[in-house]
Structure formats: C-alpha cells, structure tokens
Amino acid sequence: MTHLCINPSILSADFVNLEAELQRIASADAVHVDVMDNHFVPNLTLGLPVVRRIQQVSPIPLDVHLMIEDADRWAPQYAEAGAASVTFHAEASSAPVKLARELRDAGSKAAMALRPATPVEPYLDLLGELDMLLVMTVEPGFGGQAFLDLTLPKIRRAADAVRDANLPLVIQVDGGITEETILRAADAGATVFVAGSSVYGADDAAAAIAALRTAGTRGAGA
Ligand code: DX5
Ligand code: ZN
Numbered sequence: 001m002t003h004l005c006i007n008p009s010i011l012s013a014d015f016v017n018l019e020a021e022l023q024r025i026a027s028a029d030a031v032h033v034d035v036m037d038n039h040f041v042p043n044l045t046l047g048l049p050v051v052r053r054i055q056q057v058s059p060i061p062l063d064v065h066l067m068i069e070d071a072d073r074w075a076p077q078y079a080e081a082g083a084a085s086v087t088f089h090a091e092a093s094s095a096p097v098k099l100a101r102e103l104r105d106a107g108s109k110a111a112m113a114l115r116p117a118t119p120v121e122p123y124l125d126l127l128g129e130l131d132m133l134l135v136m137t138v139e140p141g142f143g144g145q146a147f148l149d150l151t152l153p154k155i156r157r158a159a160d161a162v163r164d165a166n167l168p169l170v171i172q173v174d175g176g177i178t179e180e181t182i183l184r185a186a187d188a189g190a191t192v193f194v195a196g197s198s199v200y201g202a203d204d205a206a207a208a209i210a211a212l213r214t215a216g217t218r219g220a221g222a
Contacts, residue, residue: 002191004216005029006209007063009174009196010054011045011143022058024205030063030084032174032194037068040092041141048077055082065113065174065194067140068092072099079106087111087134087172090118100129111172115140116148120158127169132192133158137185138175143196147176152188159189179215186219 009032013021022031033051038044055062061084066075071088072095078086079102086108093099093112100110111132114120116139127133135155138145155171162169173185174194182193195212202208 002220004186004213004220005170005172005192006199006212006216007032007172007192007194008199008205008209009034009065009143009194010200012196012200015046018054019057021200022054022060025199025209026059027206028060028199028209029192030061031058032063032065032196033083035064035066035068035078036141040069040089041067043067043141048081051078051083052081061085063087063194065134066092075099076102076106079103079108083108085109085111085132087113087132089113089115089140090123091115096123097126097129100126104131113140113174114154116151120154120161124161127158127162127165127167130169132170132172133162134172134174135190136175137173137177137181140175145176147178147181147185149184152184155185155188155190162189177212179211182212182216183219186216187221191220 007030008025011034036043036045064078064083065087071092075088103110109131113134137151171190172192173190177195178198199208
C-alpha cells in the first residue's frame with residue numbers, strides 16, 4: 001500500500017506564533033512552506049532567513065514550495081538550508097534539469113511544480129530527474145481557494161506516465177484540498193497532499209490531518 005503524505009501549509013498559520021503552529025502539525029509528514037516573491041505570484045510571504053529558523057525548530061521535515069522567479073538562482077540555497085524537498089516552478093526555471101540535479105547534490109529532494117494551465121507533456125522526459133511533481137490544483141498565490149477539478153486529467157496523465165516508465169516519482173497536489181476533494185485527487189493518482197486552510201482552520205489540527213489521511217486512503221482505493 002502506498003504511503004500517503006499530508007503536508008500542512010503554514011500559509012494559513014499564525015505567522016507571529018510559528019513555533020507553536022509547527023507543533024500543532026507534528027503528526028503530519030512534512031510542513032509545506034510557501035515562499036512567494038510578489039513577482040511570480042501577487043503575494044509576498046517569507047524567505048531564506050525564516051526558512052532557516054523553521055528548519056531549526058520544526059518537529060517534521062520541510063517541504064519548501066518556491067513561488068518565485070529566477071528559481072535557478074535562488075532554489076539551491078533552500079536545499080542547503082536543510083529542506084527535505086525543494087519545489088521550483090517549471091514556469092520560473094530556464095534550466096530545470098540542471099536545477100533538479102543541483103538540488104539533489106545539495107541533499108534535498110528535487111520537485112517541480114506546474115500551474116493549472118501548464119501542461120505536463122513537455123516535461124515527461126524530465127520526470128526521471130525529479131523526486132516529486134507538484135500539480136497545482138489552484139492558481140498559486142493564496143490559500144483558501146476552491147479546488148480546480150480541471151486539473152484532475154493532468155494528474156491522471158502524469159500518474160500514468162510515472163507508472164509506464166516505472167519511476168519512483170510521487171505526485172503532489174496543492175490547493176483546495178479538503179476531506180472531499182482529496183478523494184478525487186487520490187483517485188487520480190496523487191499521493192502527497194498539501195492542505196492549508198483545512199488543517200489550520202480546524203480547531204484540532206491533528207484530527208484534521210488524520211481525517212485527510214483516512215479520506216485520501218479511501219480515494220486511493222487502498
Ligand atoms: C497556494 C499555496 C498553497 C496554499 C494552499 O499558492 O501554494 O500551499 O497554502 O492553501 P489551501 O489548502 O487553503 O488551498
Ligand atoms: Zn504551496
């Protein structure tokens with residue numbers, strides 16, 4: 001049975017009390033850290049100094065999602081900071097193979113993200129260079145948006161390609177993941193689920209994580 005990962009996004013956490021907010025999700029697989037530069041997306045969050053501190057205090061590994069331009073230049077520093085995985089956007093990298101290799105060399109897993117309108121097909125031959133493919137299920141930039149069902153066929157096509165080529169790569173989804181939408185994303189082939197508002201918006205974050213895990217397992221038919 002494939003292990004499903006639930007990675008809560010601290011975008012919906014209380015940024016003034018991050019250390020306590022990280023403890024609330026200690027039962028999750030990793031903490032999803034959204035780095036935004038106000039250029040690639042119309043929002044600004046945090047950068048390397050804050051990620052370094054989160055790395056020091058987090059009870060679980062870091063899954064860093066870079067929504068920044070010029071990823072080739074900035075992404076390796078997040079791997080060097082100790083992130084377990086670093087995700088750059090395909091739309092923001094001019095040399096994704098080189099970058100993925102640099103991330104792995106720096107000790108992190110290499111992941112690449114696709115905006116909802118970016119097809120997976122041009123990247124199929126690159127999948128062997130990646131540990132994870134992030135199929136965005138909302139337009140990146142903000143938490144709390146509704147899941148886009150139009151991304152499901154892309155998840156399915158990516159999962160088929162991964163299976164056909166017998167690759168170890170996993171598919172992550174990010175945006176609008178709830179106990180309801182996780183069923184469809186898991187059924188399409190995703191195994192790593194980012195959830196911001198549905199975890200941090202809950203009174204009991206650990207219970208929300210457990211509920212997502214149960215629903216995801218049901219969706220995966222496992
Ligand atoms: C959006 C971010 C997501 C965001 C998801 O651009 O990449 O990680 O936190 O939030 P929810 O789960 O609320 O859609
Ligand atoms: Zn994200």
